[in-house]
Amino acid sequence: MFRIVEADGTFDAALDPRLPEKDLLNVYRTMLLVRTLDNRMLSLQRQGRIGFYVPSTGQEACQVGATFPLKPEDWVFPAYREPGAALWRGFPLQALVHQFFGNAADLEKGRQMPNHYGNREVNYVTPSSPVGTQIPLAVGAAWAAKIRGDKVVTLVFFGDGATSQGDFHSGMNFAGVFKTPTIFLCQNNQWAISVPREQQTAAKTLAIKAQAYGFEGVRVDGNDVLAMIEATDQAAVKARGGGGPTLIEAVTYRMGPHSSSDDPTRYRPAAQVEEWRRKDPISRFKGYLEKRELWDEIDDAALQKELDDQITEAIRVAEKAPPPALETVFTDVYAELPPHLREQMEEFMKSGERRRPEISDKFPL
Ligand SMILES: Cc1ncc(C[n+]2csc(CCOP(=O)(O)OP(=O)(O)O)c2C)c(N)n1
Ligand SMILES: [Mg+2]
Numbered sequence: 310m311f312r313i314v315e316a317d318g319t320f321d322a323a324l325d326p327r328l329p330e331k332d333l334l335n336v337y338r339t340m341l342l343v344r345t346l347d348n349r350m351l352s353l354q355r356q357g358r359i360g361f362y363v364p365s366t367g368q369e370a371c372q373v374g375a376t377f378p379l380k381p382e383d384w385v386f387p388a389y390r391e392p393g394a395a396l397w398r399g400f401p402l403q404a405l406v407h408q409f410f411g412n413a414a415d416l417e418k419g420r421q422m423p424n425h426y427g428n429r430e431v432n433y434v435t436p437s438s439p440v441g442t443q444i445p446l447a448v449g450a451a452w453a454a455k456i457r458g459d460k461v462v463t464l465v466f467f468g469d470g471a472t473s474q475g476d477f478h479s480g481m482n483f484a485g486v487f488k489t490p491t492i493f494l495c496q497n498n499q500w501a502i503s504v505p506r507e508q509q510t511a512a513k514t515l516a517i518k519a520q521a522y523g524f525e526g527v528r529v530d531g532n533d534v535l536a537m538i539e540a541t542d543q544a545a546v547k548a549r550g551g552g553g554p555t556l557i558e559a560v561t562y563r564m565g566p567h568s569s570s571d572d573p574t575r576y577r578p579a580a581q582v583e584e585w586r587r588k589d590p591i592s593r594f595k596g597y598l599e600k601r602e603l604w605d606e607i608d609d610a611a612l613q614k615e616l617d618d619q620i621t622e623a624i625r626v627a628e629k630a631p632p633p634a635l636e637t638v639f640t641d642v643y644a645e646l647p648p649h650l651r652e653q654m655e656e657f658m659k660s661g662e663r664r665r666p667e668i669s670d671k672f673p674l
């Protein structure tokens with residue numbers, strides 16, 4: 310498995326990409342922002358202020374590391390567990406929080422499930438809930454770019470569970486045959502809700518699956534952000550140069566529940582969680598920064614407070630925004646509303662009722 314930084318922060322100097330100090334500090338900051346956002350949003354959900362949340366604690370390095378090497382013209386096809394990728398792309402924190410509330414300021418006007426956020430401005434495609442469906446889409450977009458002669462790379466995120474879906478096979482096969490500029494980023498977080506990785510596939514690794522499709526698969530320590538940056542950068546350079554796709558298996562762990570509707574203590578041993586806590590991606594990167602004597606640049610307590618304040622302000626603004634206007638139920642589907650829908654809309658608007666749907670905390674995600 311490719312790794313640059315060990316759990317205690319010691320690192321292989323020959324492999325260290327020696328990124329500019331400013332970038333390193335920004336990576337740390339973004340990973341901490343994701344962790345903080347997770348804690349804050351889960352507690353908002355517990356307070357009944359948002360309906361649902363998908364946490365990604367433990368997977369911050371995969372998300373930030375994989376998007377770090379991308380260029381603005383590249384495209385990200387996420388699943389539902391990559392806020393770090395969104396934030397690194399430049400998705401504004403406020404826009405994410407609006408989406409969690411599904412209010413009038415939400416870019417998706419409250420029509421999507423919580424955590425299914427997308428943003429055209431930063432080439433971040435809205436995910437769909439069915440597991441793995443983003444994989445053929447990312448390959449198709451990459452193929453279109455190749456035909457047009459655009460030097461665009463598509464990065465698709467999916468989980469270990471998604472490798473059992475037909476869409477994974479279709480996407481990988483097509484990418485191999487047509488040599489599309491696609492990076493398949495599998496976050497192997499060891500679980501697909503309550504199904505462990507061993508019950509997902511009899512293959513030794515997930516990376517090995519790339520061989521059957523005729524391209525390279527690599528196993529990377531997904532809790533080592535520098536390894537993630539380096540591996541994805543190499544895959545992006547290869548894709549841009551016409552070398553085709555790469556599968557990256559990022560070996561990581563989902564520290565929290567699958568979603569706010571899940572209780573993982575019912576199916577996984579506490580000792581496993583503890584074991585992975587010692588490999589935490591944020592404290593590992595902090596160890597690296599200390600060893601490089603860059604840590605002095607960071608005042609951790611002040612940074613934590615600043616991020617907390619930023620999120621508090623985003624929540625305050627989002628809670629003040631009204632729910633989406635009633636007529637948005639009917640808009641944006643047809644360029645011109647057909648008569649039967651117009652009639653329904655008029656009747657609906659006349660009823661004048663401001664019904665807010667009950668947001669169940671039992672979304673079937
Ligand atoms: C086609 C389909 N089957 C089942 C589900 C329910 N479901 C949602 S997430 C999930 C597990 C996915 O696991 P994995 O791909 O490992 O991603 P992770 O949640 O671990 O990030 C399942 C079974 C779904 N959304 N779509
Ligand atoms: Mg998983």
